[in-house]
Amino acid sequence: xxxxxxxxxxxxxxxxxxxxxxxxxxxxxxxxxxxxxxxxxxxxxxxxxxxxxxxxxxxxxxxxxxxxxxxxxxxxxxxxxxxxxxxxxxxxxxxxxxxxxxxxxxxxxxxxxxxxxxxxxxxx
Numbered sequence: 355x356x357x358x359x360x361x362x363x364x365x366x367x368x369x370x371x372x373x374x375x376x377x378x379x380x381x382x383x384x385x386x387x388x389x390x391x392x393x394x395x396x397x398x399x400x401x402x403x404x405x406x407x408x409x410x411x412x413x414x415x416x417x418x419x420x421x422x423x424x425x426x427x428x429x430x431x432x433x434x435x436x437x438x439x440x441x442x443x444x445x446x447x448x449x450x451x452x453x454x455x456x457x458x459x460x461x462x463x464x465x466x467x468x469x470x471x472x473x474x475x476x477x478x
Contacts, residue, residue: 355380355467356378356379356380356382356383356386356452356466356467357378357379357380357467358376358377358378358379358450358451358452358467358468358469359376359377359378359469359470360374360375360376360448360449360450360469360470360471360472361374361375361376361377361472362374362375362472363448363472363473363474364473364474364475365475365476365477366440366474366475366476366477367476367477368440368441368442368476368477368478369439369440370440370476371436371437371438371439371440372437372440372474373434373435373436373437374390374434374435374437374448374450374472374474375432375433375434375435376388376390376432376433376434376435376450376469377430377431377432378431378432378433378452379431380431383428383431383452384407384428384431385407385454385456386407386452386453386454386456387404387405387406387407387452387453387455387456387457387458387459388404388405388424388426388433388450388451388452388453389401389402389403389404389405389450389451389452389453389458389459389460389462389465390402390403390404390424390433390435390448390449390450390451391448391449391450391451391462392444392446392447392448392449392474393446393447393449393471394443394445394446394447397446399449399462400415401415401460401461401462402414402415402418402422402435402448403415403418403422403424403435404424404453404457404458404459404460405424405425405426405433405458406456406457406458407456407457409425409426409428411457411458412424412458413458413459413460415460417443418437418444421437421438421439421440422435422436422437422438423435423436423438424436433450435448435450437474440474440476441476442476442477442478443476444474444476445474445475445476446473446474447471447472447473447474448471448472448473448474449468449469449470449471450468450469451465451466451467451468451469452465452466452467452468453465453466454466
């Protein structure tokens with residue numbers, strides 16, 4: 355069982371930066387693949403980025419490639435999302451998720467555990 359808690363969301367102007375954190379409980383965090391997803395009002399949840407268990411492999415949605423960076427610290431049982439050059443269209447609730455098979459997975463159905471989400475609002 356893994357519990358995930360996101361933090362770091364907030365209000366930022368377009369062009370600004372935010373760093374989201376996801377703290378995980380459980381002794382097996384280092385074996386999980388981790389992903390970030392987001393959901394804007396009236397829209398479906400969409401994939402943002404993912405990282406495999408070791409951190410060696412990452413995967414980004416085209417919409418965030420070059421602006422967002424995912425990383426993890428297995429010693430701290432945490433995964434991070436550095437978001438730069440933010441745009442109003444990045445406004446959403448951001449969720450982290452854990453995949454017990456350890457891969458950098460873009461499909462939401464592959465994830466076993468989800469956090470409660472953190473709101474990111476980018477003003478124009």
